[in-house]
Amino acid sequence: MIVVDWGTSSLRGYRLDADGGIRDQRRSDQGIAACQGRFAETLAALIDGWDGDVVLCGMIGSRNGWIELPYAPCPADAAALAAAMQPLQDPALPGRTLWFVPGVASDADAVPDVMRGEETQLIGLLALLAREPPTAEAHHVCLPGTHSKWVTLQDGRIASVATMMTGELYALLRTHSLLARLMDADDGAFDAAAFDAGVQRSGDPGGLLHHLFGVRSLGLFERLSGAAAPSYLSGLLIGHELRARALPPVVHLVGGSGLLARYAHALAALGSGVRTHPEDLAARGLYRLAQQHGGLTG
Amino acid sequence: MIVVDWGTSSLRGYRLDADGGIRDQRRSDQGIAACQGRFAETLAALIDGWDGDVVLCGMIGSRNGWIELPYAPCPADAAALAAAMQPLQDPALPGRTLWFVPGVASDADAVPDVMRGEETQLIGLLALLAREPPTAEAHHVCLPGTHSKWVTLQDGRIASVATMMTGELYALLRTHSLLARLMDADDGAFDAAAFDAGVQRSGDPGGLLHHLFGVRSLGLFERLSGAAAPSYLSGLLIGHELRARALPPVVHLVGGSGLLARYAHALAALGSGVRTHPEDLAARGLYRLAQQHGGLTG
Numbered sequence: 001m002i003v004v005d006w007g008t009s010s011l012r013g014y015r016l017d018a019d020g021g022i023r024d025q026r027r028s029d030q031g032i033a034a035c036q037g038r039f040a041e042t043l044a045a046l047i048d049g050w051d052g053d054v055v056l057c058g059m060i061g062s063r064n065g066w067i068e069l070p071y072a073p074c075p076a077d078a079a080a081l082a083a084a085m086q087p088l089q090d091p092a093l094p095g096r097t098l099w100f101v102p103g104v105a106s107d108a109d110a111v112p113d114v115m116r117g118e119e120t121q122l123i124g125l126l127a128l129l130a131r132e133p134p135t136a137e138a139h140h141v142c143l144p145g146t147h148s149k150w151v152t153l154q155d156g157r158i159a160s161v162a163t164m165m166t167g168e169l170y171a172l173l174r175t176h177s178l179l180a181r182l183m184d185a186d187d188g189a190f191d192a193a194a195f196d197a198g199v200q201r202s203g204d205p206g207g208l209l210h211h212l213f214g215v216r217s218l219g220l221f222e223r224l225s226g227a228a229a230p231s232y233l234s235g236l237l238i239g240h241e242l243r244a245r246a247l248p249p250v251v252h253l254v255g256g257s258g259l260l261a262r263y264a265h266a267l268a269a270l271g272s273g274v275r276t277h278p279e280d281l282a283a284r285g286l287y288r289l290a291q292q293h294g295g296l297t298g
Numbered sequence: 299m300i301v302v303d304w305g306t307s308s309l310r311g312y313r314l315d316a317d318g319g320i321r322d323q324r325r326s327d328q329g330i331a332a333c334q335g336r337f338a339e340t341l342a343a344l345i346d347g348w349d350g351d352v353v354l355c356g357m358i359g360s361r362n363g364w365i366e367l368p369y370a371p372c373p374a375d376a377a378a379l380a381a382a383m384q385p386l387q388d389p390a391l392p393g394r395t396l397w398f399v400p401g402v403a404s405d406a407d408a409v410p411d412v413m414r415g416e417e418t419q420l421i422g423l424l425a426l427l428a429r430e431p432p433t434a435e436a437h438h439v440c441l442p443g444t445h446s447k448w449v450t451l452q453d454g455r456i457a458s459v460a461t462m463m464t465g466e467l468y469a470l471l472r473t474h475s476l477l478a479r480l481m482d483a484d485d486g487a488f489d490a491a492a493f494d495a496g497v498q499r500s501g502d503p504g505g506l507l508h509h510l511f512g513v514r515s516l517g518l519f520e521r522l523s524g525a526a527a528p529s530y531l532s533g534l535l536i537g538h539e540l541r542a543r544a545l546p547p548v549v550h551l552v553g554g555s556g557l558l559a560r561y562a563h564a565l566a567a568l569g570s571g572v573r574t575h576p577e578d579l580a581a582r583g584l585y586r587l588a589q590q591h592g593g594l595t596g
Contacts, residue, residue, distance in 0.1 A: 113512075
């Protein structure tokens, strides 16, 4: 079986064996933003030599992707997502069926929230957690990234989703703002002390819009160097993200980036424990969805 | 007497009569970012035909300006700022002395804060307020802008300064973010209902980093149009700015931009009264500083 996680900026394919183990994997930078609508050719190249049907998740199933799937509502479990998968056949991929997994929408809040792609990692995490003694407590999951996702898992289902624009705001401020001029052009080494100072500062009164200006004024008074300022800014933003939430005793962190260590560090500083999980939960989740769906070949 | 408010992006000159009344005024877009170090020529052109010494405030007295003045510490009154003014003579402006007004720094908070230029508007406001029955209460002043300044005036002095990066963040998100793609290219008409909804939303749990993503998800579900989204975003940011502060019963709003009406509207929604003051308080403040300093000709 072949499973594919196809996001805005990256494309990952996994060839799985009958038990869901990863037999082979391929990565490319041909995210949907890069491949300019040449979806069939891009996929055919990625999975060349691999046989069978394909299960796909991520932004490939969005308005800017190959086909647009409506979001599945919360609470959503593997059975619900598998039932909502949509098939497609394409002449460039003869003899195969492509199955697209829907994203998930949450209306736990006054304003709706959504994800596309992360839901398969969460289905994978639910499969892992199902091996542990059952609990009536919810699991709280954070998937750091350009847009970090906070997800509540309860009773084997994805119960709610909340998105924080922390990573994108960091990139905007780092690149285009007045603060950018005070920072060294290269990120350089991560400065743990400056990061901690930012996390600490995020707990002061005044709010994020005020604390951001501190990057400038600390620089003016030579209390923050251009090399340390990016780490301080990162701590400030992640600190605000975390403090805006009612932090549970344990947070499950999912992802592969260096961001994970920063979140783990900040969560520890704020008194939460952490369990980390690798990004290839996506392959595990897609495998589970394919099993639930049945009828795939490969 | 000639007074000049010279900021990063604008230049304003006023010719005052002996009582401080504005006899004549000239504006230009030759802020310090535009005039590329040609300060003497730019000023000579602006004040051509006007006689006398010149008092200057704003970023012209900063590291990127003509000369760099250290910040005067809070609490600061007209006498302290006048005493800290620094003179300069330039061959391109024969027979005149130029007097530069320092900015003001505040260490009321754990992180220092600063302003350059706004302090003269506040000296002008203090002169206005001095005509009213004296009060032991502080006056709370907001100067909206790219970086809005919140200032406390007490006992005839500038007691503290806090800067909020609200306007700059709006511009960054409006121009460079993922949210920008969901908004019409032109700002179009101000949408009061969308602005109000943003101010309202800023009071919900989740924090600014989460609320920003709502601009996207409301758009996805067709609950916010591309025309209304900029007003919603503006309400969200201004709402967060205001809620991060302990709002007093009355806020003095100073400025000339359309932003003032938005702040007045949001403050009213949050239960604060408003007194508005025009931007030419700067001329009044510079006049008062010149009087305090004495010895100017013109």
